[in-house]
Amino acid sequence: MSAANTFVWKIDAAAATQLEKRLRENDFEFRDLAYAHFQARGDGMVINCYQSGKLVVQGKGADAFEPRFLMAGGVASSLVEKKEKEAAAPKEPTADFVSALPAIGSDEAGKGDTFGGITVAAVYVDEVSAKLLAEAGVTDSKKIADRRIQVLATWIRKEFPFQERVLTAAQYNRQHAENGSNVNQLLTVLHAAALHDLQKEAAAKYAIIDRFSPRCPVRLRLAESDPSLEVFEVPRAEAHPAVAAASVLARDAFLTQRAEMSVSLAMSIPLGSGSPVPPALRKFLSIHGSQSLPKAVKQHFSNVKKQVARYGD
Numbered sequence: 001m002s003a004a005n006t007f008v009w010k011i012d013a014a015a016a017t018q019l020e021k022r023l024r025e026n027d028f029e030f031r032d033l034a035y036a037h038f039q040a041r042g043d044g045m046v047i048n049c050y051q052s053g054k055l056v057v058q059g060k061g062a063d064a065f066e067p068r069f070l071m072a073g074g075v076a077s078s079l080v081e082k083k084e085k086e087a088a089a090p091k092e093p094t095a096d097f098v099s100a101l102p103a104i105g106s107d108e109a110g111k112g113d114t115f116g117g118i119t120v121a122a123v124y125v126d127e128v129s130a131k132l133l134a135e136a137g138v139t140d141s142k143k144i145a146d147r148r149i150q151v152l153a154t155w156i157r158k159e160f161p162f163q164e165r166v167l168t169a170a171q172y173n174r175q176h177a178e179n180g181s182n183v184n185q186l187l188t189v190l191h192a193a194a195l196h197d198l199q200k201e202a203a204a205k206y207a208i209i210d211r212f213s214p215r216c217p218v219r220l221r222l223a224e225s226d227p228s229l230e231v232f233e234v235p236r237a238e239a240h241p242a243v244a245a246a247s248v249l250a251r252d253a254f255l256t257q258r259a260e261m262s263v264s265l266a267m268s269i270p271l272g273s274g275s276p277v278p279p280a281l282r283k284f285l286s287i288h289g290s291q292s293l294p295k296a297v298k299q300h301f302s303n304v305k306k307q308v309a310r311y312g313d
Contacts, residue, residue, distance in 0.1 A: 027303035042302040097232040102126035103206035105242025109250040117172035121249035122194040124161040124202040125242040140238035141251035153252035161202040163194040188217040210237040281307040
């Protein structure tokens, strides 16, 4: 296993138990390993969770591990070592990203969901509109009820400059393959395109991206296309009003896609990749057959491959 794809985190026993549950929900294969809580394999990764508190993740899918299983899963951890080839990145901005205005912010939804594609949104916010967003209660979309998301998204699209990139499952599968079967590479393309097009419409001083890779690939890409932008690519970027607004639009677009799929497929489409998904996959296979999967799910997910192997026609 190449050291260029190795990441090491510090994790306690309670967080290890929480992580194991999340990995099992995503159909990772578990093996015994000396001096370890567990070893798990799947989605191009080998995950060793040692009793010493060291969590080691290796493989081509390691870049996506943190946002998918630690940050999104709320698993307490801290990155202590990163063995990867560092690109020649622009200098980190010196300003506080939360107060950086005027700015365009971007976020995505659907990355960890088995059913459906993926959505990316970007929103422009200045000093005046930031206050409006705060008064309306716009924050990280994960903290807002779905019914409220729809109301806020309608208002944001009406009042704020924005860009969206919405991929159906079929489009996701095709573009995922075209981008080297690398979800972070695909996300880089989508985020950079939305931010670049919005910057042409509403010039901003800053760009804020909710970080999905420690390599900060969007910052590198925007340094070429929009060198005047001061770019922050940081975890939990929803603390910035532009990213919070973008997270609402991305979530709303993904929920709309899910609702449309439920109607067209004549079945309830679950969110996420946890326990409701395997029975939904089996139901989908019994109604539509495995030949229809590319139109409905992310084909590279291990839980999809497992269900197809067991129940596919």
